[in-house]
Amino acid sequence: MSTISNPPAAAGSRGAGVPRVIVATTALLTFISFWRAAAIVLNDLASSAYYAGGEAEAYIGKTAPWFILAIMLFSYAVRAVYVESCSMFVRGGVYRAVKSALGGTLAKFSVSALMFDYVLTGPISGVAAGQYLAGLISDLLVHMHISGPLAPASISIISAGFAVVVTAYFWWENTKGVSESSEKALHIMKLVTVMVVMLIAWCSYTVIVRHSALPPWPHPRNLRLGPSALGWLAHSSLPHMFGIIAIFIALGHSVLAMSGEESLAQVYREIESPKLQNLRKAGLVIFIYSLVFTSLVSFFAVMIIPDDVRQHFLENLIGGLAMSLEGPILVRLLFHAFVVVVGTLILAGAVNTAIVGSNGVLNRVSEDGVLSDWFRQPHPRFGTSYRIINIVVFLQVVTIIISRGDVTFLANLYAFGVIWSFAMNGLSVLVLRYTRPGQRDFQVPLNFTINGVQVPVGLGLITLTLFLIAFVNLFTKPVATVAGGAFSILLYIVFTISERRGHHTNAARVEMDQFNLALEGELTPEGVGARPGNILVPVSNHYALYHLGNVLDRIKPGRRDIVVLHIRLLRRSASGENELDVDQLFGSIEQHLFSQALSMAEKRGKSIRLAVVAANDLWDGILRAATALKSSTIVLGHSAKETTEEQARQIGDRWEQLGDQKPQFNLEIHLANGDKVYKVLGPHAPNLTGNEVNLLHRLWLRFSEMLAPQELHHHDVVHFALEEVQKELDDGREDEVVKRLRAHLDANQTKRKPTPQDKLN
Secondary structure, three states, X not given: OOEEOOOOOOOOOHHHOOOEEEEEEEEXXXXXXXXXHHHHHHHHHHHHHHOHHHHHHHHHOOOHHHHHHHHHHHHHHHHHHHHHHHHHOOOOHHHXXXXXXXOHHHHHHHHHHHHHHHHHHHHHHHHHHHHHHHHHHHHHHHXXXXXXXXXXXXXXXXXXXXXXHHHHHHHHHHHHOOOOOHHHHHHHHXXXXXHHHHHHHHHHHHHHHHOOOOOOOOOHHHOOOOHHHHHHHOOOOHHHHOXXXXXXXXXXHHHHHHOOOOHHHHOHHHEOOOHHHHHHHHHHHHHHHHHHHHHHHHHHHHHHOOHHHHOOOOOOHHHHHHHOOOOOHHHHHHHHHHHHHHHHHHHHHHHHHHHHHHHHHHHHHHHOOOOOHHHHOOOOOOOOOHHHHHHHHHHHHHHHHHXXXXXXXXXXXXXXXXXXXXXXXXXXXXXXXXXXXXXXXXXXXXXXXXXXEEEEHHHHHHHHHHHHHHHHHHHHOHHHHHHHHHHHHHHHHHHHHHHHHHHHOHHHHHHOOOOEEEEEOOOXXXXXXXXXXXXXXXXXXXXXXXXXXXXXXXXXXXXXOEEEEEEEEOOOOOOOOOOOOHHHHOOHHHHHHHXXXXXXXXXXXXXXXXXXXXXXXXXXXXXXXXXXXXXXXXXXXXOOOOOHHHHHHHHHHHHHOOOOOOOOEEEXXXXXXXXXXXXXXXXXXXXXXXXXXXXXXXXXXXXXXXXXXXXXXXXXXXHHHHHHHHHHHHOOOHHHHHHHHHHHHHHHHHHOXXXXXXXXX
């Protein structure tokens, strides 16, 4: 078992007593603007615009757009609950937050519901994207007079097949550990915005030309609640006797429009300062964007697409809308293709988000001891928690196959996880108002104090509404109730058994090294016990510690200190925490990793220093740790995801973003076969080859004779040549210079083989 202490000196290995691990509680995070945060959330949230309106109309009729609008307005209130949850700073993600408020049993249930949500997010997004693709193919076949419209069975096969392919692709990307990019999310949302603006403008023109009428008002008498919409209430008179029940049934069938809200809490720790203020700005941007996009798509579809035609496009609503606009058929087909491309990007992104979110949630549950460490064991090659990823993707693929490409079937199931995860979060925040009273940076509005006791009316009404919708859905969506309930109960049983087994097997960890965990606010050479100029060796996978072995073999004792650093990458796991407990940063996986490192050092009679810190970007975390520790050399193992050149380029790009005071580092990338690549991060004198030195000397001799009696130095020749290149670039001849440079590189590639001692940027 690990212990926490603050000894004065850093122990090097077992020979010096119990090894000491510096756990830096201040995470080395990279921060993003609220615009980028909003883009990340909208990549998940906006995907529902592609299927929510059609699914709602299939159950409640033409009045569905009004209920979609109501849900989108209500989403702002739900988002306020998430903002308060983030501002309360409850450590540990959804499991610990609910556990601290409601206890372990409901905490496991809430995680089960959230996992059901994530497991369904991927399939419904992938199948919806497949429906749009199949719809475009069908329209093209008809337009080209190749065949008639595709049969529903063919469309379903295409949809399911496409969803499986997309899921398999992102399974491999996540297994390799390819990280998400806020830059990519921002570019996608720019493209989506272009499509949305074009769609709204064209739809508005069509509505004006055709004098289209608004959908029927959201009155209970305008609802068309058939047996499929009523579920187990089909033979009950309650929906007809009480209009409010019919309203909640309609809201329950429209709640899909609000999916993706939990993504806001996931990006909270990444938002730049002032954190809460920027979170609220991001929330406002998300609200306006999703309100306009999701609501108007549903309204325009009812107003523009003829009723008999629209029934064939409920699973492909924006595609049907594109084909029903005023204008030439060829232009409409081109716009339809654009809609499909944009839809595929954003829906495929939601598939990836589902895998990333599931992986993050189950990792957090495993870190909390609810799941055994077996689930978090790293991939032998990539170092990712591949077992969790495999299980999640397996469940998603099985779900896609069972659905047979039916979006409606998936939407029913998806609604279960969506509404219950929201409801449990609302209840948790409500309970924490009383169990953890005190000043908060943000509270859901409408709070009154009676006899010194706060009455959170706004939060209470939101939570009550969520639970009413959730309970109504239990009776109106029988398939979802059975499937979601069975999944949640099964996962709850797995959690419970695994947690009890984990408690019984804790004693087995005694076989590994015991560690004193020393808490430090920041990484410093003094805290770690390493002198400036030390060698930093980041490690992440106990299967791949060959680079540490190479360093230990070559460094003589006492010459330079070796700091073994583990960067704990923070995953998006529905958690708004921005600081972490020790046991969240140092668990059994880290204990095993450092035990292996200590064993290697002990066999060689060397000492090492150990440190753990959290970051949300690997390269940035390594560089900032090296800066804080005043390291001179960074030694990396070869990444299984990219070449050494690409690995060096990525860390070089991160080095450029460090800020004004950027220290120079020697970078070594070690390959498993013993080869090494040497780089230098930062401005430095180039390591010229003999040919380059001879060429410089010949030019110096030639120009010296011509310029005599003026004195000319070798560096003058270099400076002059660089100035000439800069002048060509400034004169707009960049393409020509790049072409010549590329030809030079290609010619030299065959002449010269790089040696391990080359030092390049």
